[in-house]
Amino acid sequence: MxxxxxxxxxxxxxxxxxxxxxxxxxxxxxxxxxxxxxxxxxxxxxxxxxxxxxxxxxxxxxxxxxxxxxxxxxxxxxxxxxxxxxxxxxxxxxxxxxxxxxxxxxxxxxxxxxxxxxxxxxxxxxxxxxxxxxxxxxxxxxxxxxxxxxxxxxxxxxxxxxxxxxxxxxxxxxxxxxxxxxxxxxxxxxxxxxxxxxxxxxxxxxxNTRIPVLGHADGICHLYVDQVVDFEQAVSLAVDGKTQYPAACNAIETLLVHQAIASQFLPLVAQALQEKGVKLLGDAKTREILPVEAATEEDWRTEYSDLILSVKVVESLEEAIGHINIYGSKHTDAIATTNPETAQLFLNLVDAAGVYHNCSTRFADGFRYGFGAEVGISTQQMPPRGPVGLEGLVTYKYQLTGQGHIAATYSGKDAKPFTHRDIAE
Amino acid sequence: MxxxxxxxxxxxxxxxxxxxxxxxxxxxxxxxxxxxxxxxxxxxxxxxxxxxxxxxxxxxxxxxxxxxxxxxxxxxxxxxxxxxxxxxxxxxxxxxxxxxxxxxxxxxxxxxxxxxxxxxxxxxxxxxxxxxxxxxxxxxxxxxxxxxxxxxxxxxxxxxxxxxxxxxxxxxxxxxxxxxxxxxxxxxxxxxxxxxxxxxxxxxxxxNTRIPVLGHADGICHLYVDQVVDFEQAVSLAVDGKTQYPAACNAIETLLVHQAIASQFLPLVAQALQEKGVKLLGDAKTREILPVEAATEEDWRTEYSDLILSVKVVESLEEAIGHINIYGSKHTDAIATTNPETAQLFLNLVDAAGVYHNCSTRFADGFRYGFGAEVGISTQQMPPRGPVGLEGLVTYKYQLTGQGHIAATYSGKDAKPFTHRDIAE
Structure with a gap:
């Protein structure tokens, strides 16, 4: 004490x-x-x-x-x-x-x-x-x-x-x-x-505390590869997101792939990832295309922090967003697509601190965002959310200065109106 | 569910x-x-x-x-x-x-x-x-x-x-x-x-919840009357702070008075408050000046929400600030003084959502601050703090859009530097 x-x-x-x-x-x-x-x-x-x-x-x-x-x-x-x-x-x-x-x-x-x-x-x-x-x-x-x-x-x-x-x-x-x-x-x-x-x-x-806590409980990040997509770019985003630093909280743990391109895209991405030593786990539809072990329900909730990636084929953008909003940890989730409307829907509807389009989830970081220093990444819903710089270590106070002003002047029948005029710097 | x-x-x-x-x-x-x-x-x-x-x-x-x-x-x-x-x-x-x-x-x-x-x-x-x-x-x-x-x-x-x-x-x-x-x-x-x-x-x-809570636990607000002060104004701030709406959380519960002016000021403020039906409780020094009941340690921690006011004579600004930082609820605290340096010290050193100089604590309110509507007043240390308008009901997300950008480009020996250039609207 x-x-x-x-x-x-x-x-x-x-x-x-x-x-x-x-x-x-x-x-x-x-x-x-x-x-x-x-x-x-x-x-x-x-x-x-x-x-x-x-x-x-x-x-x-x-x-x-x-x-x-x-x-x-x-x-x-x-x-x-x-x-x-x-x-x-x-x-x-x-x-x-x-x-x-x-x-x-x-x-x-x-x-x-x-x-x-x-x-x-x-x-x-x-x-x-x-x-x-x-x-x-x-x-x-x-x-x-x-x-x-x-x-x-x-x-x-x-x-x-x-x-x-x-x-x-x-x-x-x-x-x-x-x-x-x-x-x-x-x-x-x-x-x-x-x-x-x-x-x-x-x-x-x-x-175990009543004190506010700044921290993230999990980093379960997703990359969703849409049906309208640059294959090479999407492969590169998957490889960077998984392998550039697998222990980081902003590495991807699950790859979601639209069914319309799954049979073409999955072999490409699997080869690139396996060359980097990544072990893949897949849902039933993935396993019709790739010879990988089965991913279980538990896999969708797992932060591997390792060279392991679970893969799921989805029927639609909506299914991808639904999966992310259920299993994600609200950290950072990305879409690869060349369709700007699809990208905008994804950015609007995914509930996460970071929502990315055509870039790697690994950018979720205070230094990369230009905050200079980072005290942590928050996956809470309330601000500060996402990478937190020095601004997460301050609060604010309201300073009101008057000349004897009292509230009674501004209430009742003859209430004086407030001016509420913002003062320019 | x-x-x-x-x-x-x-x-x-x-x-x-x-x-x-x-x-x-x-x-x-x-x-x-x-x-x-x-x-x-x-x-x-x-x-x-x-x-x-x-x-x-x-x-x-x-x-x-x-x-x-x-x-x-x-x-x-x-x-x-x-x-x-x-x-x-x-x-x-x-x-x-x-x-x-x-x-x-x-x-x-x-x-x-x-x-x-x-x-x-x-x-x-x-x-x-x-x-x-x-x-x-x-x-x-x-x-x-x-x-x-x-x-x-x-x-x-x-x-x-x-x-x-x-x-x-x-x-x-x-x-x-x-x-x-x-x-x-x-x-x-x-x-x-x-x-x-x-x-x-x-x-x-x-x-009883892990969900974030927006609310205030108490409204123990103070008015400190400094030794260099306009008596009439200070009396008016005390009367407004206590009686304009005693059940409000921004009403004052304790009046702190500098000892140098206590013998002159206390009788004036006591008369004005008692005319409004306020019951006073005082510490030992107050009771040497005013015939009121004794305030106990418990009184300094009590939100009366009623026409009751505890009064304490302090030796210095520092004692006043110390009392507020121990017993206050970080809601709103005010100083009455004509000395601008004293006022600035008070505004800097009192730890509360609202720190006021020469105006009534009753102004602590979202409508009066010009927020249009108020969802509540927060006495938490982290933002949102104080009166919370619609901004307390939103959070933010980071949207990052690229053209296939990957983190590997920006790390290692030949790391590309970031530009970190703010874009004007």
Whole structure:
């Protein structure tokens, strides 16, 4: 509780700092990380040694490992965040309600973020930068494998902040697994939880806190290949969507193909995918054309995160849209077609954060959208939805200034009317 | 479940209708309500008779009663909603990511709204209009006292929609209290719950559903009277804030007064408030000046919704802000001062949806802000925050259109750079 209160206190001061003060603190962090590189690398080597002794998988080891070059690019990332526009203080509404009664809607920090991440220790650097830039305090919980790396990083960050306007208390590290539960219960002190981890973990977090959660439960993305289509382009979209980075949440898991072209298209796409090592599973109609294993009902709901793709032949655009709206996870779904009317129907009727026409689902990403940095991808229905940049870490307040204006003037029989005049900048 | 599925289906069609089609449906509803006025009034009279026989309070009776003139203004409200701009289809981002790869962020309906309201049957008319205008299906649950009124209203609305582009299935009525629990469990079909009712009820809803909830848990608003202040203006703000409509969530519950002016100001404000029938409760320092009952710790956390006001003398601006940030409900808090620096500190440091300077907290309202219609006031930290207009009933999707663009082109050694060029309208 004390940690939460201290973070909240520090966050209140951080919230009102100027962009310059926040950027100075970030530059101080970047320099301190550079200077402390040997200590950070040494702490990480110890983490890696212990993890290896405990039989960590090679994939996890690769994520845990923080060598000098990975650290350098994380430090470059801090300076990238300095360059981003300050999300705080944006005037969204500026309106005269009546003479001398002026309404302003201005963006402001959320307060305190609770961020739970996995093995990659450099995520701590990125998250801390985004939190400070957006004026928020942050309580961090990293993977247990990265404990020494995270402790060293936070020590360096604390020292770096000591001579800046940002209090070191604004950045806190939790070190035990039990503290996750504690963090989820701090609904009076923490304003947003961002869990970065497996789908099961994100769901666990959503079900165990009253604090709003920014995260995506699943990434079940589709590519639908229409009957009027450029075959070569559609094959290329399927290959890129599945194989360019199969573990990403924006990779496709299911390919839907219109029956009118299935017998021609499926052999083409199957060959291209199989050359990339993709295993195909198909529904009955697909299996009349391709010699692949059967896809079950469960496959339509599965995020493989691997070189596996389920394939279904559909009778119509409507069936494709219906399938996506039932089995998709509202992340990103694409259509390949040269018919603009069909494409527009698809974009209108598919209910997902991203609806794409003739491009790969792999573009669903904050950097690619030009947001500079990404705090995560939300598959929730309410905004922020889709890739979320710094704007997901701020809220707004309404500031109303008057000259003694009271509501009684504007009600009853002789009510004065409001002017409701937007004020141009 | 069948109701939820039917509503979802109808909502999918409603989501893509033009503004004209939605406005035609609303005009058809307005005309049908006019034509059915005798039947609606008769059903409501039956509700009122039963409620009276069961010993309903006079306040509740007044809310339940739907006479011809109340109905007429509700019908006028439908036509007001027709005049509001369509919140769907707004282009929020329009950006070239690379040549021929165009990103658009466009507002779209949430899907299906679940709205639980109290005795006032005309609320059903307003809610239905806002839902249709924003392209959402709606599942309604009214107070049990208003059952016959609500059933008649929905029958009329269903008939009115039959010859329009909006399916009658888009508007559904639940009639039993048990169905509230059912509604809260429909997280696959319902996208937003708006509970309109007591604080306790809103909290019950928040704790019993995984669906996002738009609502406010409390309205504990403050007025802080600084040491540099126009006494007459400050008295007027206190009287308006407390007495203009004491049951409103934006009425003040606590008055904070700087100690430097307490002995002069408190007698003035006490006299003005007591003339309006306000009962005062005070902390120790207040009671050295005013002969009032003691306010307890519990009082600082209490929304009286009545002509009662707790009063506390504070040593400084900082103490006032600290008190508000601990005990307030992040709804609306005001400062009375003629010192602009003090005012700015207050506006920056108080964490609330509304922060006001020299005006009454009673202005916290969607109509007064110029939003045309209000679906509620949110005291959540994340947007939408404060008074929420039609924009609270929509979300957005990212539409990306390409010409066969794949992500592989933009990664690796020879990665092509993005252009990230915003396209002017």
């Amino acid at each position: 004390e940690i939460a209160q201290k973070t909240r206190q520090a966050a209140q001061n951080l919230a009102v700092l100027s962009s310059e003060e926040k950027n100075q603190a970030l530059e101080s962090i970047a320099q301190a990380l550079e200077a402390a590189t040997p200590a950070i690398v040494a702490a990480n080597e110890e983490d890696c040694r212990v993890a290896q002794a405990e039989g960590i998988s090679s994939a996890l080891y690769a994520r845990l490992k923080l060598g000098e070059s990975k650290l350098q690019s994380a430090i470059a990332g801090v300076r990238d965040v300095i360059q981003l526009p300050d999300p705080v203080g944006t005037l969204q509404i500026h309106r005269e309600l009546d003479q001398g009664l002026i309404l302003r809607r201005v963006t402001c920090p959320l307060g305190v973020l609770g961020i739970i991440f996995e093995a990659r220790p450099e995520a701590l650097i990125q998250i801390t930068s985004l939190a400070i830039k957006s004026g928020n305090g942050v309580i961090l919980k990293g993977g247990k494998e990265a404990l020494r790396s995270c402790q060293t990083l936070v020590e360096v960050i604390h020292r770096a902040l000591e001579n800046t306007s940002v209090s070191p208390d604004a950045v806190q590290l939790l070190t035990t697994r039990e503290e996750i539960r504690t963090l989820l219960g701090w609904d009076e002190y923490v304003d947003l939880i961002i869990p970065r981890g497996s789908n099961a973990f994100v769901r666990y977090v959503q079900e | 069948e109701i939820a599925q039917k509503t979802r289906q109808a909502a999918q069609n409603l989501a893509v209708l033009s503004s004209e089609e939605k406005n035609q449906a609303l005009e058809s509803i307005a005309q049908a309500l006019e034509a059915a006025t005798p039947a609606i009034v008769a059903a409501n009279e039956e509700d009122c008779r039963v409620a009276q026989a069961e010993g309903i309070s006079s306040a509740l009776y007044a809310r339940l009663k739907l006479g011809e003139s109340k109905l007429q203004s509700a019908i006028a409200g439908v036509r007001d909603v027709i005049q509001l701009p369509d919140p769907v289809g707004t282009l929020q981002i329009h950006r070239e990511l690379d040549q021929g790869l165009i990103l658009r962020r466009v507002t779209c309906p949430l899907g299906v709204l679940g709205i639980i309201f109290e005795a006032r049957p005309e609320a059903l008319i307003q809610i239905t209009s806002l839902a249709i205008k924003s392209g959402n299906g709606v599942i309604l649950k009214g107070g049990k006292e208003a059952l016959r009124s609500c059933q008649t209203l929905v029958e009329v609305i269903h008939r009115a929609l039959e010859n329009t582009s909006v399916s009658p299935d888009a508007v559904q009525l639940l009639t039993t209290r048990e169905e509230i629990r059912t509604l809260l469990g429909w997280d696959e079909y319902v996208d937003l719950i708006i509970p309109r009712g007591s604080n306790a009820f809103v909290r019950y809803v928040q704790e």
